[in-house]
Amino acid sequence: MRLVSAYEIRDKYLRKDMLPTIFCPGCGIGSVLQYTLRAIDELKLDPDKIVWVSGIGCSSRVPGFVNFDGLHTTHGRALAFATGIKLANPELKIIAFMGDGDAAAIGGNHFIHAIRRNLDVTVILINNFTYGMTGGQVAPTTPKGLRGTTAPYGQFENPFDIAQLAVAAGANYVARWTVFNYIQGINSIKKALQKEGFSLVEFLSPCPISFGRRNRMKTAPEIIKWYQKITVPIEKAKKMKPEELEGKIIIGEFVDRDRPGLVREYEEYKKRAKKMMGWEV
Amino acid sequence: MKYPFPVGTADFIQGDEAIARAAILAGCRFYAGYPITPASEIFEAMALYMPLVDGVVIQMEDEIASIAAIIGASWAGVKAMTATSGPGFSLMQENIGYAVMTETPIVIVDVQRGGPSTGQPTLPSQGDIMQSIWGTHGDHSLIVLSPSTVQEAFDFTIRAFNLAEKYRTPVILLSDAEVGHMRERVYIPNPDEIEIVNRKLPQNEEEAELPFGDPHGDGVPPMPIFGKGYRTYVTGLTHDERGRPRTVEREVHERIIRRIVEKIEKNKKDIFDYEVKEIEDAEIAIITTGIVARSALRAVRDLRREGIRAGLVKINTIWPFDFEFIEKIAEKVERIYVPEMNLGQLYHLVREGANGKAEVKLISKIGGEVHTPVEIVEFIRRDMR
Ligand SMILES: Cc1ncc(C[n+]2csc(CCOP(=O)(O)OP(=O)(O)O)c2C)c(N)n1
Ligand code: SF4
Numbered sequence: 001m002r003l004v005s006a007y008e009i010r011d012k013y014l015r016k017d018m019l020p021t022i023f024c025p026g027c028g029i030g031s032v033l034q035y036t037l038r039a040i041d042e043l044k045l046d047p048d049k050i051v052w053v054s055g056i057g058c059s060s061r062v063p064g065f066v067n068f069d070g071l072h073t074t075h076g077r078a079l080a081f082a083t084g085i086k087l088a089n090p091e092l093k094i095i096a097f098m099g100d101g102d103a104a105a106i107g108g109n110h111f112i113h114a115i116r117r118n119l120d121v122t123v124i125l126i127n128n129f130t131y132g133m134t135g136g137q138v139a140p141t142t143p144k145g146l147r148g149t150t151a152p153y154g155q156f157e158n159p160f161d162i163a164q165l166a167v168a169a170g171a172n173y174v175a176r177w178t179v180f181n182y183i184q185g186i187n188s189i190k191k192a193l194q195k196e197g198f199s200l201v202e203f204l205s206p207c208p209i210s211f212g213r214r215n216r217m218k219t220a221p222e223i224i225k226w227y228q229k230i231t232v233p234i235e236k237a238k239k240m241k242p243e244e245l246e247g248k249i250i251i252g253e254f255v256d257r258d259r260p261g262l263v264r265e266y267e268e269y270k271k272r273a274k275k276m277m278g279w280e281v
Numbered sequence: 282m283k284y285p286f287p288v289g290t291a292d293f294i295q296g297d298e299a300i301a302r303a304a305i306l307a308g309c310r311f312y313a314g315y316p317i318t319p320a321s322e323i324f325e326a327m328a329l330y331m332p333l334v335d336g337v338v339i340q341m342e343d344e345i346a347s348i349a350a351i352i353g354a355s356w357a358g359v360k361a362m363t364a365t366s367g368p369g370f371s372l373m374q375e376n377i378g379y380a381v382m383t384e385t386p387i388v389i390v391d392v393q394r395g396g397p398s399t400g401q402p403t404l405p406s407q408g409d410i411m412q413s414i415w416g417t418h419g420d421h422s423l424i425v426l427s428p429s430t431v432q433e434a435f436d437f438t439i440r441a442f443n444l445a446e447k448y449r450t451p452v453i454l455l456s457d458a459e460v461g462h463m464r465e466r467v468y469i470p471n472p473d474e475i476e477i478v479n480r481k482l483p484q485n486e487e488e489a490e491l492p493f494g495d496p497h498g499d500g501v502p503p504m505p506i507f508g509k510g511y512r513t514y515v516t517g518l519t520h521d522e523r524g525r526p527r528t529v530e531r532e533v534h535e536r537i538i539r540r541i542v543e544k545i546e547k548n549k550k551d552i553f554d555y556e557v558k559e560i561e562d563a564e565i566a567i568i569t570t571g572i573v574a575r576s577a578l579r580a581v582r583d584l585r586r587e588g589i590r591a592g593l594v595k596i597n598t599i600w601p602f603d604f605e606f607i608e609k610i611a612e613k614v615e616r617i618y619v620p621e622m623n624l625g626q627l628y629h630l631v632r633e634g635a636n637g638k639a640e641v642k643l644i645s646k647i648g649g650e651v652h653t654p655v656e657i658v659e660f661i662r663r664d665m666r
Contacts, residue, residue, distance in 0.1 A: 074517060084313060084356075088353070
C-alpha cells in the first residue's frame with residue numbers, strides 16, 4: 001500500500017483558513033488527528049456522511065480544523081449531542097473527539113451511558129493526564145503523586161482507567177495506545193470506524209506545556225521516555241503479577257465484540273411497537 | 282399518514298398529553314427526556330406515540346443529556362423537543378445558551394412546580410418566569426410561551442415549533458402542574474387544518490457557506506443541516522458568519538450577539554401574543570399569565586358586577602415582552618394588578634412596561650394553589666378603598 005504523505009492528508013481534509021491550529025509545539029493532538037484522517041482516507045469513507053462532535057478542551061478543538069460537518073458543544077456533553085445526531089439520522093457516521101477531563105470527569109455520566117446504550121459512535125480520546133486548555137489542573141486520569149495546578153503537592157486521588165471503564169460499561173471495541181504507537185493506532189481507528197455500536201481508541205498524548213512542565217518532563221521526548229517506563233503491552237501484562245502492574249498503564253486492544261448497536265436496537269423497538277399496537281404484522 | 286390518536290375531533294385529555302399530541306402533529310420526530318413530576322406524562326405519551334410515527338424517543342441519563350440530544354437531532358434535520366420541570370430546567374440552562382448561540386431550533390417544555398430546589402413536586406407555580414427568560418448566561422434572547430388551558434397547551438405547542446423553525450431559536454413552553462395535569466376538552470385538528478412552518482434551508486452553496494450570516498436580511502440565516510455535504514462547523518464560541526471561532530474580536534462578538542437578539546426583538550409584533558377582555562372602558566387592568574388568567578377572568582366579571590370597571594390582559598408570550606403595549610394599557614387605566622404564583626416575576630416586566638403611567642400592584646400567592654377569583658377580587662376591593 002502507498003503511504004500517503006502528511007501534506008496530502010492535510011490538503012485533503014483540513015480547513016486551510018483555520019490553520020495554524022491552536023496546539024502547542026510537542027502536543028500529541030495533531031498526531032492523533034493525523035491518524036484519524038489517515039484511517040478515514042484508507043477506508044475511503046465519504047466525508048459528507050461523517051460528523052465530528054466534541055466538547056470543550058484542547059482536544060475538542062479538532063472538529064474546527066477538519067473540513068467535515070462538526071458540532072463543538074459544551075464541556076463533557078459531546079456524546080449526549082451525538083446521541084441525538086445519530087438517532088435522528090443513522091446514515092451519519094459519528095466521530096467524537098474528546099479529552100480525558102471532558103470524557104471522564106464532567107462527561108463521565110454521558111460516557112458510561114453512551115457505552116451502555118452501545119451508541120454507534122467512534123470515540124477518539126486524548127488522554128494527556130491533565131486539563132490542558134485551562135492550564136494544567138489535575139484530571140481524573142492524573143497518576144497519583146503527579147502534579148497539577150490544583151494539586152501542587154501531588155495528586156492524592158486514584159485515577160480512572162478509561163479504557164477499562166469502557167470495557168466494563170459494555171463497549172464493542174476498546175483499544176489504548178500512546179501517540180507513538182502510530183501503526184497500531186491507525187489500525188485501531190480503522191477497526192473502530194467500521195464497528196457497529198460504541199468504539200473507543202484512547203491515546204496517551206503528550207501535553208508538554210500544561211502537564212509536562214509541572215512534572216519534570218518539559219518536552220515531548222521526555223514524555224515518550226516516561227510512557228515507555230509506565231506502559232505495558234496487554235499480552236505481557238497477562239503474565240505479570242498484580243504487584244508488578246502497580247502504577248503501570250496497559251496498552252493494546254482490550255475488547256473486540258459485536259453486540260448490536262443502539263440504532264439497530266431502536267429499529268427493532270419501533271417494529272415491536274408497531275406490532276404490539278397492531279399497526280404491522 | 283396514520284396517527285396514534287384521533288384527529289379532526291375533540292378529546293378529553295390532560296395538558297401534558299395535549300402537548301405530546303401537538304408536538305407530533307407539528308412534525309416533532311425526536312424526543313429525549315428524563316422523568317420528572319409534573320412533566321413525566323409528556324414523556325410517557327411520547328413513548329407510546331413516537332415509535333409508531335417513525336420518530337425517536339429516548340430516556341437520557343439526565344436533563345443535560347436530554348437537551349443536548351435534541352440539539353444534535355435538530356442539526357441532523359429533525360424537529361425535536363424535551364420536557365421537564367424546575368430542577369431539570371435549571372440543569373438545561375447551559376445548553377439552552379448553546380442553542381441560542383448556535384441558532385438551533387428546539388422546543389423545551391417546562392411544566393412548572395414549586396421551587397426553589399425540589400420544592401413542591403406535585404404542585405403548580407409560576408416561579409420559573411425569570412429563569413425561562415434569563416436562566417442562561419450572557420446576553421441573549423429567546424421565545425417563551427405560556428398557556429392557560431389544555432387547548433392552549435396544544436395550540437401553543439404547535440406555535441412553539443413554528444416559531445422555533447421560523448426564527449432558528451430555542452422556544453420554551455412554560456406550562457405548570459395545574460395545566461399539565463388538568464383534563465379538558467381539546468380539539469385535535471386534522472393535519473391539513475394546521476399551519477406548519479419549516480426552517481429555511483440553504484438554496485445554494487453561497488448561502489450554505491454563511492450558516493450564521495444574514496443572507497436574506499431578516500436576521501435568520503438558512504440552516505445547513507448535517508449530512509448534505511455543506512461541511513458546516515457549529516460552535517458555541519463566538520463565531521463569524523461562516524461559523525469560524527473568533528473569540529477575541531469585539532466587533533465579531535457584537536455583530537453575532539446583536540443579530541441573534543434582534544432577530545427576536547425586532548419581530549416582537551409577530552411573536553408577542555395576548556388576549557384582552559373588557560379593556561376598552563377599564564379603570565383597572567389585571568395583567569397576568571398562565572393558569573392564573575382563568576381566575577382573573579372570573580374576577581374581572583365579578584368586579585364589573587360590583588361596578589368596578591375591570592379589564593383583563595392575558596399574556597400568552599412572556600418573551601419577547603411588548604413593553605410598549607403594556608405602557609398603552611397603563612395610559613388607559615389607573616391601576617394595574619398582577620396576580621401570579623410567585624413573589625413577583627411578571628410583575629417586574631409589567632412595572633417596567635407601565636413606565637410610571639399607572640400604579641402596578643402585585644397579588645402574589647405561593648405554596649401550590651392557584652389564586653381563587655374571590656382572592657383577587659378581595660385584594661382589589663381592599664386596595665381600591
Ligand atoms: C461547564 C464548564 N466547566 C468548566 C469549563 C472550563 N474548561 C474548559 S476546557 C476544560 C478542561 C479540558 O480538559 P480535557 O478535557 O482533559 O481536554 P484537554 O484540554 O486536556 O485536551 C475545562 C475545565 C467549561 N468550559 N465549561
Ligand atoms: S495545552 Fe497541552 S493539550 Fe493543549 S494544545 Fe498545549 S500541549 Fe496540547
